[in-house]
Amino acid sequence: MSVKPWVVDDGLWAMIEPLLPPSPERSPGPKPVPDRLCLQGILFVLYTGIPWQQLPLELGFGSGQ
Known part of the structure; x- marks a missing residue:
């Protein structure tokens, strides 16, 4: 199974999450x-x-609205 480029893996999320309010x-x-x-x-x-x-x-990403 190939990695989907829009899937945020745990390592990337660990870097991004602290930057969010x-x-x-x-x-x-x-x-x-x-x-x-x-x-x-x-x-x-x-x-x-x-x-x-x-x-x-x-996909569970929200409604897009």
Whole structure:
């Protein structure tokens, strides 16, 4: 099985996570997608060239909206 370039492995995530601001304690609306999955969604869109609105929900990266 080949490595997908939009998958953030543990080593890369260990470098990126400390740079992100903390999430607010409570906010109205639906629960946000975890930061790591959101980043993977962004990388998927950049790698494939699809429009953000067409991000497949099945991947679990969020809705793209």
